[in-house]
Amino acid sequence: MIYGDTVKPEWVDYNGHLRDAFYMLIYSLTTDAFMDRIGLDEAGRHARQRTMYTLEAHVSYLREIKEGAAVRVDTRVIAFDKKRVHLYMEMFEGEGTEVVSACEQMMMQIDTSGEPKAASFDDEVGANVAAMERIAATEARYAGRVIGLPVRVSAA
């Protein structure tokens, strides 16, 4: 699945480029598009009394992006179970083929009929998840990363 957007002026920071948090906003809008695709668009959320929450997100910032740039996000599924989806997204600028940023996210379906709680996909949504484009974890170049430096400090 491809999501497209354009870098808005208000997403640019004092460094003159897309602020880290607004890469994440583009990924967030991408996961909205993913939800639309699996039957959890606005109408689906209300009819099914289901939505999805983000449990965890890892973002790699590889290249700067400037105001007005067109970006596209290629979205694939690394793994899923009855209520969770592990998504892998790569961002590109214009018609470029170099990855400018990547994001993996774990999302979970939530029952919104009362207090929010985890809930399994119904058959239709589950089938839609299973039908999405996939990528093997070993092929997802910027997934599975741990942040670290060789020398760590001692707690003061």
Place this chain on the structure above:
Amino acid sequence: MIYGDTVKPEWVDYNGHLRDAFYMLIYSLTTDAFMDRIGLDEAGRHARQRTMYTLEAHVSYLREIKEGAAVRVDTRVIAFDKKRVHLYMEMFEGEGTEVVSACEQMMMQIDTSGEPKAASFDDEVGANVAAMERIAATEARYAGRVIGLPVRVSAA
């Protein structure tokens, strides 16, 4: 270091809570405050011709946060070297002591005098980094995480 903010109406999504990307914006504003503290505030960035870029960010979403909530972010250093800082941030709501979200980030200092390139801290900024509050990696509960599900798909 503590950064404080309040959840703005425009940061709330269709789920009625703080959108994932706007947790990241609060962390982004926290790292701005961190830069202020180490001598890379606006005046320091211009005088030194240095800034910092985010290389990677990992965010854990543990609890929902609603519009108008006061949040505070406790920020400590897990590790640093001559040009990079590995930051660990925990977010709390109001006077609460339960972590509602956590974020680790790798940041790198950049020389902005020409084409942006990595640059070592000068003595003053380096000393300021070394003087920041620290946390051992083993104590940073939500750092070092890998995202994954037990069963992964094969690439279609």
